[in-house]
Amino acid sequence: MGLKIGGQVEKVNGKELSYNDFVQRFLVENEPVVLTGLMDGWRACRDWILHDGRPNLHFFSTNFGNSKVQVAYCDTKEFTDQRRVEMTVSEFIGYWLELSSNEFNDASTHDFDGKSLLYLKDWHFVKEYPEYLAYTTPLFFLDDWLNLYLDKYHMHEDPDADKEKNEICCSDYRFVYMGAKGTWTPLHADVFRSYSWSANVCGKKKWYFLSPTQRHLVFDRNMKSSVYDISEDVSETKFPGFDKAIWLECTQEQNEIIFVPSGWYHQVHNLEDTISINHNWFNAYNLCWVWDLLLRDYDEAKEYIADIEAICDDFEALCQRNLAANTGMNFQDFFIFIVRFSFANLVLLYLLVRDNEISVGLSSQRARHIFFNLESARDIALKMHSTVLTQDGGISIDFNRNLGDSAFLELCMALGRTYQLLHKPCEISDITEALVEDLVKFDFVGPSGSHISTAEDLVSVIDYAFTKLSSVSSGKFSH
């Protein structure tokens, strides 16, 4: 393929990188990196591989054979992705074993019979086998609001959706991918414009990356559709900028983890039989990417049905329904998400102040991290200002009511434990009933805190809490 390659993705020994360095160099800069040395001791690296380094396919059919998974036809485009079918892991492994027994060595997307190669994708392995503990998420990727949230809540409740299907496909963003040599993933940027990380348990992948500053170069003149396969002859008439795009490339070996930053377009080819583990995630550093995507997708959804606006009873509600169906969440879902995370961070901040970890200045790293989270949520709320959030009778999220909800308290504890791991050594107090009572009495969310309905309310609550907490941060708590 005649791509212009501008360089290789940097490789860094993850054992020699501190969490803060990772944040500054890769999350803040939004740059890709390959990290080595982070997969020691993973059970997946023992159980899923044979002595010669190839995938232990029988292990999968024996232990997880009944799981239903999504399998992509690598030679068939459907909309912007590959056509997918559902099958059991046993069926998929049966196909793969037959493929391997036919020593087929062509680097195309077809097998020996001219049939499409099949690629198992987006298997919600952790959700399905929580007891198995195939791996531990490396420290660098732990501040993962998306999966922490989905462990306690649904992102979008759709009364019309097929419940069972929804439960699985939207349950989390922690996946296993398995595919023979030649399987591949077309050019795309990740769901929600999240970050992702992808760890090669076995095999080898070739990645091509395009910086978001060059995103326009892979789109058509109307910025509507993007190139599907960069390894094909791409039509200059349809994609006039494509030849100017400058790509980063990378060969990811076994036991290496690649970090994919927000909004980077990428295409991936399995150079060998490969199994990978892959998470999508976002946090305070890339929250703005999620909001920008939602706004863009909303405008698109609205434009798409503009001709029925006049005859529609509730046009706005329809746009939001379509946004949720296409993007995976709508404005309201995102707002509720931000409010819950703001509340959770406020609870953690309260604990730090109470336990004297903050005295006047932002002394600890953990305190700075939590302040940064709240500032980032506040910035998004400012951006959301004037956004219509009132469909379905509006939203009202109550801080004190959340304190009585076990899902919310579990979210606070999970977030607290995460920051404890990231910013060791530090302790986090348990969230006890007494603490909940203290929080209610202390009233640090102020008068509007009991009912957050708009982005402006959220800004006021965060401002009020900052003021109140800093006025008592000298260590003296007075209600």
Ligand SMILES: O=C(O)CCC(=O)C(=O)O
């Ligand atoms: O490994 C693959 O085939 C695709 C992975 C990917 O696109 C991702 O992690 O974002």
